[in-house]
Amino acid sequence: MGTASADPIGDIVESTGIGSILRNNLPSEASVGNDIQLYDQAQTGNGRMLIEFLDEEELALTEHTKVYIDEVYYDPDPSLSKMSIRMAMGTARFASGVGQKIKKTNIDIRTPTASIAIRGTDFTTTIDELGRSLVILLPDRFGDASGVIDVSNQAGTVTLEEAYAATMVATLDSTPTTPVQIQGITVNTIDNMFIVKPPTEVKQAIDEAARDDAEQDKGILDVDFLEFNELDTNELDKTKEDLEFTELDIDALSVDFLTDVLDVVEALDKVIRGSIAVAGVADAGAGTGGLNLVGATIGFNKDSQYNVFLEDERLIFFRDVNGVIEITFNKDSEVFLETIVDGYEGIITLNNGGAIEVVILQTN
Numbered sequence: 001m002g003t004a005s006a007d008p009i010g011d012i013v014e015s016t017g018i019g020s021i022l023r024n025n026l027p028s029e030a031s032v033g034n035d036i037q038l039y040d041q042a043q044t045g046n047g048r049m050l051i052e053f054l055d056e057e058e059l060a061l062t063e064h065t066k067v068y069i070d071e072v073y074y075d076p077d078p079s080l081s082k083m084s085i086r087m088a089m090g091t092a093r094f095a096s097g098v099g100q101k102i103k104k105t106n107i108d109i110r111t112p113t114a115s116i117a118i119r120g121t122d123f124t125t126t127i128d129e130l131g132r133s134l135v136i137l138l139p140d141r142f143g144d145a146s147g148v149i150d151v152s153n154q155a156g157t158v159t160l161e162e163a164y165a166a167t168m169v170a171t172l173d174s175t176p177t178t179p180v181q182i183q184g185i186t187v188n189t190i191d192n193m194f195i196v197k198p199p200t201e202v203k204q205a206i207d208e209a210a211r212d213d214a215e216q217d218k219g220i221l222d223v224d225f226l227e228f229n230e231l232d233t234n235e236l237d238k239t240k241e242d243l244e245f246t247e248l249d250i251d252a253l254s255v256d257f258l259t260d261v262l263d264v265v266e267a268l269d270k271v272i273r274g275s276i277a278v279a280g281v282a283d284a285g286a287g288t289g290g291l292n293l294v295g296a297t298i299g300f301n302k303d304s305q306y307n308v309f310l311e312d313e314r315l316i317f318f319r320d321v322n323g324v325i326e327i328t329f330n331k332d333s334e335v336f337l338e339t340i341v342d343g344y345e346g347i348i349t350l351n352n353g354g355a356i357e358v359v360i361l362q363t364n
Contacts, residue, residue, distance in 0.1 A: 008035035009072040012055035019046020019061070022252035044090070055097035057107070062191050065090025065300070066355070074101045083107045087125045089355060091095045092193050093138070095122040096147075110159050111135075114153045114169040114176065121147030122159070124187075128195040129356045130330050132170050134202060138187055168202050177205040291315065291331060295348035304339060304346050315350065325360065 011077075012021075012034045017031035022041035028034070030042070030049050042049060042059075042271045051059040051180075054074055061067065064324040085094070087109065087327065094105055096118055105185040108210035109116040109182065112131030117122070122138040123146075137160040140146040143229035148161045164185060180201040198206070225270050293315075301306050307318040319325040329335050329350060336353035339346055341362040 001179060007036060007037070008054075009069070009074070010036040010051055010057075012036065012049060013052045014050035015047070016049075017063070018045035019043065019047045019049045022047075036069065038072055042067050042069070053097065055081075055101035057097040057102075058093075058095040059085065060095075062091040064192060065092050067092055078103045079106070081106055084110070086110045087127055087133075088112065089127050091124060091126040091194070093122070093124045093127070093187075093190075094118075096120050111169070113172050113174075114151050117150040117152065120150045121149050123149055124190050126192065126194045129333050129335075133167065134166060134168050134194055134198065135160065136164060136166040136182065137162065165201070166202055168198065168206055168209070170206075177202070178207050180205045197330040205340065292351045293348070295337075295346060304348070305345055306339075306348075309350070317348075323362075327358065329356070345348060 008298035012030055012032055015030045017033050020043055021030055021034065021036070021040070022043065023037065036042070041276050042051060042061060043062045044063055046063055048063065053059070055070065059067065065322045066088040068086040070086055071082055073082045073121065075081045075167065078100055083102060083106065088304035091269070092153055094109055095108060104118055104120050107118055111125055111127050113133050116135060122140070124136045124138065126134040135149070136148055137149055143165045145161055145165070148159060150157050150159050151167050151169065152175045153169055153176065157222050158176045158179050160167060162181055164182045165179045166306045167179050169176045173262060182199045184202050185199065187247070236266060249338055295305060296304065297307050298308050298310065305319050305321050309318070310318055313331055314328050315331045317325070317327045333350060334353055335350035336357045337348040338352070338358070339360045
């Protein structure tokens, strides 16, 4: 028989600092020896955690990292066993097991923007708050590639087969960057700093991909305006109730210019931190377009001077008071936004906050 969902599928073998396991919406402290079960959510704050599964697969979480255990099933026939894990945020390392309980091709590792198929491999993923994913293939104990992985999404697939080969995947429908080999790093230097400062080789690959996309885009002189008949289009039919306020609706005259603020934002710190679910959080107020937005509404907010609007899948905060602040988040992000200016101090949370913390200071 396979492993039942309530049976342990692994345990915590190392834990330092702040970490937790969320099970049935109830958090518990991550301690060495604690069982891991199907559908558990493992997350760290200022701490690290190492999980070992029954087939000796290892999942290591650095600081401020979150992963979901979606499916783990061990069958007497390894070809029928399955494993599916979602790397949601931060930096995590996965090493496939050396046992015989699961066929490696039945292991599926996903990020918000990519799916990773492995063949007996050790690799890391680093994921920022927008879901952009950096995947790095690690070496074995001899310094050679530990195996081969295919990184795929809706736009294509790239294969990593050299030690420290890497690719960046920005969105589900953007092609993974051409594989590059990162120089001058070790396994222990791969952490969340790659979110704010990608390796030089990766940044160059991203820039090249952006240039290629730009070359493929048509310029305005290439557009045949005779193909369009705007009289046949009723733009009002496209309007969605939740998207009634857009960037075009921002009224610059509504800003309170008497607010005493500095012309330039002096500090904008984005700190990814772990979050522990808190029961009893109030539902979003009116005018949030169905989002769990507390402390602000869609539209102009007179107290904070923020214009808040949805654009595609992004929630944008725009403020223009003797200087422009524009911050964009994925609408599904968990955000804690604190703004401290002369005459105003307030906190806005999106989806209960916790995962992303932004502090804006404006002083004389």
